[in-house]
Amino acid sequence: QGQDARESFSQRPDIPLRSGAEGDDAFDLRLASLAIGTSDHLRLTVGRQALGFGDERLVGPLEWLNFSRTFDAVTLRHTSRLWSIDAFTASVVHPERSRFNRSDWLDPDSRNQSFSGLYFSSRFLPFQATDLYAFHLHEAHGTDFATTGFRLKGDPLHLNGWDYTIEATAQFGNLNGHSLAAAAHHLEGGYQWTQSPWKPRLALEYSFGSGDRNPSDNRITTFQNLFPTNHPPYGLMDLFSWQNQHNAVIRLAAHPHPKIKTTLDLHAFWLASTADAWYRANGTSKVRTPDPDARRFAGSELDFTASLKLNPHADLLAGYSHFFAGSYLADTGAHDDAHFGYLMITLNY
Numbered sequence: 425q426g427q428d429a430r431e432s433f434s435q436r437p438d439i440p441l442r443s444g445a446e447g448d449d450a451f452d453l454r455l456a457s458l459a460i461g462t463s464d465h466l467r468l469t470v471g472r473q474a475l476g477f478g479d480e481r482l483v484g485p486l487e488w489l490n491f492s493r494t495f496d497a498v499t500l501r502h503t504s505r506l507w508s509i510d511a512f513t514a515s516v517v518h519p520e521r522s523r524f525n526r527s528d529w530l531d532p533d534s535r536n537q538s539f540s541g542l543y544f545s546s547r548f549l550p551f552q553a554t555d556l557y558a559f560h561l562h563e564a565h566g567t568d569f570a571t572t573g574f575r576l577k578g579d580p581l582h583l584n585g586w587d588y589t590i591e592a593t594a595q596f597g598n599l600n601g602h603s604l605a606a607a608a609h610h611l612e613g614g615y616q617w618t619q620s621p622w623k624p625r626l627a628l629e630y631s632f633g634s635g636d637r638n639p640s641d642n643r644i645t646t647f648q649n650l651f652p653t654n655h656p657p658y659g660l661m662d663l664f665s666w667q668n669q670h671n672a673v674i675r676l677a678a679h680p681h682p683k684i685k686t687t688l689d690l691h692a693f694w695l696a697s698t699a700d701a702w703y704r705a706n707g708t709s710k711v712r713t714p715d716p717d718a719r720r721f722a723g724s725e726l727d728f729t730a731s732l733k734l735n736p737h738a739d740l741l742a743g744y745s746h747f748f749a750g751s752y753l754a755d756t757g758a759h760d761d762a763h764f765g766y767l768m769i770t771l772n773y
Contacts, residue, residue, distance in 0.1 A: 425455035429490040429519075440519040441706070446490040449519045454494055469499045475514060476653070477543045478555050478575050481591065481610065481666055484653030488662075491519045493651060495539070496527040507546040514539050516651060536564045539651070551582035559650065569597025569604050571650060580616055587627075588613045599644050606647040608633040608666050610657075614675070624678040631657065635668030635697035639714065646700055654705040659691045659725040661745045661764045662705035669702075669722075670694040683733040693722040695752060702752070712756045723750035739770040 428451040431438055440447035457471030474485040475495050486493040497514030515527035515537050528534035541559035548554065555575040562568050573593025580587040589612040597604050614627030633647040647667040658664040658671055670693070677687045695702055698718045702711035729743040745764040753759035 425453075426451055427454040427491060428452075431490065439521055440491065447519070448521050449491045449525070450521070452519070452525045454492070464503055466503075467501050469497075469501075472496050472517065473499065475499070475512065475651075477510070477557065478545075479577075479589065479591070479610075479657070480653035481657060482557075482559065482571065482573075482593065482650045482652055483541075484651070486651075486653045486655070488653070488655040493517070496529050506548055507544065509545075510541075510543045512541060536562075538562045551579050553577040553579070561648075561650065566601030567599050569595055569599060569648070571595045571648070580614075580618075585616045585618050586614070587616070595648060599648065602642050602644050604644045604648070606634045606645050606667075608647045610666075622678045622680055624676065627673075627675040629657075629671070629673040629675065631666060631669070631671040631673075633665070633667040633669050633696065635695065635700035637697045637699055639699055649703075649707040652707070654707075658705065659689075659693075659745070659747075660727045660729070660743060661725060661747055661762065663711070663725070663747065664693055664722075665703045665705050665707040667703050667707060668696045668700045670696060684730065686730045687728070689725075689727040691725040691727070693724065693750070694720045695722055696720075698752065712753075715756050718755035719751040721750040722752045724748045737772050739772070741768045741770070742766070 429446065430448045431446040438448045440449055453472060455472055455474065457469050457473045459467055459469045461467035472494050475497065476484040494517045495514035496517060497512055499510060499512040501510045502508065515529045516539065517525050517527045519525050528537040539559065539561050541557065543555065543557045545553060545555045557573055559571040571593055573591065575589065575591040578586065578588040589610065592609040593607065595604055595606045610631045612627060612629040614625055616623060616625040634645050636644055636646045649665045649667050652666065654665050655662055658666070664671065672692045674690045675687065677685065679685050698720055699714050699716040701714050702722060704711065725745060725747045727743065727745045729741065732740040734740055743766050747762040749759040749761055
């Protein structure tokens with residue numbers, strides 16, 4: 425599969441990921457892999473591929489980004505009736521404007537990145553999916569750490585409309601030559617009125633990613649978000665990642681028509697530590713220089729979306745978001761509110 429992604433009518437640099445830009449990545453290779461085996465038993469896949477596990481809070485293809493995310497990888501998947509396990513080793517592909525996109529495996533002058541892991545998922549309990557995972561990231565210059573955790577996800581079909589998600593993860597090892605010890609968790613509970621014509625669902629969520637309270641010591645406690653799909657969980661304006669944050673959410677969804685789905689989400693954000701940075705959805709871009717004396721409330725975000733199934737081959741999605749600047753922004757500089765609107769058509773073939 426090939427891909428051509430370009431950004432137009434913007435004053436940002438057109439270099440991918442420079443200053444938060446989508447940038448230009450002229451026609452390049454996105455996916456190319458060989459799979460041996462069967463999808464319902466044992467399968468080995470080698471080549472350029474997308475990886476995604478669980479709710480993709482740690483590993484996902486990030487398809488909201490213009491050029492998305494792929495890996496050069498070797499994956500082995502075994503499935504049975506009640507459980508499955510994935511084992512992989514991979515290196516993320518870097519989009520580049522004027523040359524063939526490569527991972528560190530193909531670049532002799534790179535940071536020698538290797539990302540490996542195991543992901544176990546089971547349905548031993550009919551009302552719940554239970555996932556256990558362990559990931560390991562190695563890079564040159566002193567980065568070598570593990571991420572371990574679990575996820576429990578309730579099935580509303582077996583719980584009379586109720587659902588829940590509990591995910592907790594911890595990290596330990598070394599990051600850029602410094603000791604790393606960090607943690608994150610996510611809690612969610614919801615209810616869907618399945619007998620109502622609109623099938624509304626109301627949910628409450630809370631997410632936490634640790635930050636660093638003392639950047640001057642030799643110990644890092646900022647959670648490392650790895651390779652996530654951060655667009656859906658922490659606000660559609662992509663202002664936050666799963667690190668150095670508290671995020672409380674109220675979600676409401678409804679289907680006013682069988683072909684129409686609407687959602688309304690209200691987020692509230694606090695920094696876990698103002699001595700650490702506010703990290704955007706990519707986990708690297710920083711909103712402000714850390715200010716330990718600033719208040720922690722970053723702001724709130726209101727997201728509204730409406731999706732329409734035009735026909736079996738076309739979907740229409742419209743959305744509007746508004747960010748209400750909080751006291752942290754007022755304490756550290758400009759603090760205007762922000763607006764975000766979009767219209768997207770997806771063709772399925």
